[in-house]
Amino acid sequence: MTEPYYSFNSYLRGQFSGRVRRISLDAGFSCPNLDGTLSQTGCIFCNNKAFGVNAGNKATIETQIKDSIRFYGEKQGVDKFVAYFQSFTNTYAPVAELKKKFDTIRKFPQIKGLFISTRPDCVDEEKIEFISRYAKDYLVWIEYGLQATNNRILESINRKHTYEDFLRALELTRKYSINTAAHMIIGLPGAAYEDIIKDARNLAGRDIQGIKFHILSVFRGTKLEELYNAGKINLLSEKDYVKIICDYLEIISPGTVILRLLSNADPEYLIAPLWVNDKARVLDAIKAEFAKRCTRQGSKNRKMKDER
Numbered sequence: 125m126t127e128p129y130y131s132f133n134s135y136l137r138g139q140f141s142g143r144v145r146r147i148s149l150d151a152g153f154s155c156p157n158l159d160g161t162l163s164q165t166g167c168i169f170c171n172n173k174a175f176g177v178n179a180g181n182k183a184t185i186e187t188q189i190k191d192s193i194r195f196y197g198e199k200q201g202v203d204k205f206v207a208y209f210q211s212f213t214n215t216y217a218p219v220a221e222l223k224k225k226f227d228t229i230r231k232f233p234q235i236k237g238l239f240i241s242t243r244p245d246c247v248d249e250e251k252i253e254f255i256s257r258y259a260k261d262y263l264v265w266i267e268y269g270l271q272a273t274n275n276r277i278l279e280s281i282n283r284k285h286t287y288e289d290f291l292r293a294l295e296l297t298r299k300y301s302i303n304t305a306a307h308m309i310i311g312l313p314g315a316a317y318e319d320i321i322k323d324a325r326n327l328a329g330r331d332i333q334g335i336k337f338h339i340l341s342v343f344r345g346t347k348l349e350e351l352y353n354a355g356k357i358n359l360l361s362e363k364d365y366v367k368i369i370c371d372y373l374e375i376i377s378p379g380t381v382i383l384r385l386l387s388n389a390d391p392e393y394l395i396a397p398l399w400v401n402d403k404a405r406v407l408d409a410i411k412a413e414f415a416k417r418c419t420r421q422g423s424k425n426r427k428m429k430d431e432r
């Protein structure tokens with residue numbers, strides 16, 4: 125049976141022959157929402173150490189890449205990689221600094237792609253034009269942390285940017301034909317089912333090439349942990365997530381790459397919900413739900429106007 129959604133793996137298979145691994149990197153960037161520029165507290169869910177394999181790794185970018193290539197090469201026989209600048213805000217520096225960091229990938233012929241995760245309020249034309257130059261040699265993507273399209277919800281999670289910031293960044297990024305993805309969180313506090321479906325509808329008609337999903341999870345040392353311990357937030361159950369994500373995927377375009385459907389987390393930092401780490405079971409449940417409905421990604425997709 126073919127997958128009922130356009131998975132990142134099948135996208136990569138279409139781009140390259142053989143297996144490709146994503147190498148998560150901590151390139152030593154900071155974030156304006158943590159360094160006091162916008163706030164010192166950050167997004168209420170933020171604990172970068174819980175997000176990526178190399179998060180908090182103080183080794184050089186070169187060492188992180190070298191170690192990962194060795195590890196995946198020996199363990200899985202993989203010889204093609206995508207460098208994923210994941211931790212914090214990976215365009216939060218002048219272009220000269222970006223060049224120094226991103227150019228590290230040029231030392232490794234095994235690296236075929238450059239993926240950059242950032243905030244939508246941390247790009248400008250100079251940076252985007254600069255990043256677009258890598259497309260000559262690499263598969264290039266920029267992933268914007270959007271999380272929700274409702275500004276009330278963005279404010280309540282202390283994002284310190286708006287949906288309009290994302291739309292501006294999207295326009296600029298597409299002007300330079302860079303693949304663009306939105307990172308969305310499902311189950312944010314204050315987001316009712318209708319809000320989540322509105323997010324799907326708002327993204328459905330946009331010129332985006334990918335969506336990466338994150339299930340709201342409580343990590344140690346975050347504001348969200350305090351709210352969770354005080355009984356002030358509800359987390360999605362596995363059953364609810366399966367239903368919501370199928371509803372969501374039916375709405376978005378069938379050509380949008382699902383960069384990630386399930387976000388697991390380092391058990392050292394994860395407080396709840398624990399089911400997110402049972403990836404295989406949840407993926408099977410999503411596939412079974414689609415099979416039951418006889419639908420798939422894009423089944424209900426049509427061009428839609430933003431809903432507010």
Ligand code: SF4
Binds near residue numbers: 211213243
């Ligand atoms: S923008 Fe990213 S790195 Fe910055 S506080 Fe929010 S989640 Fe953390």
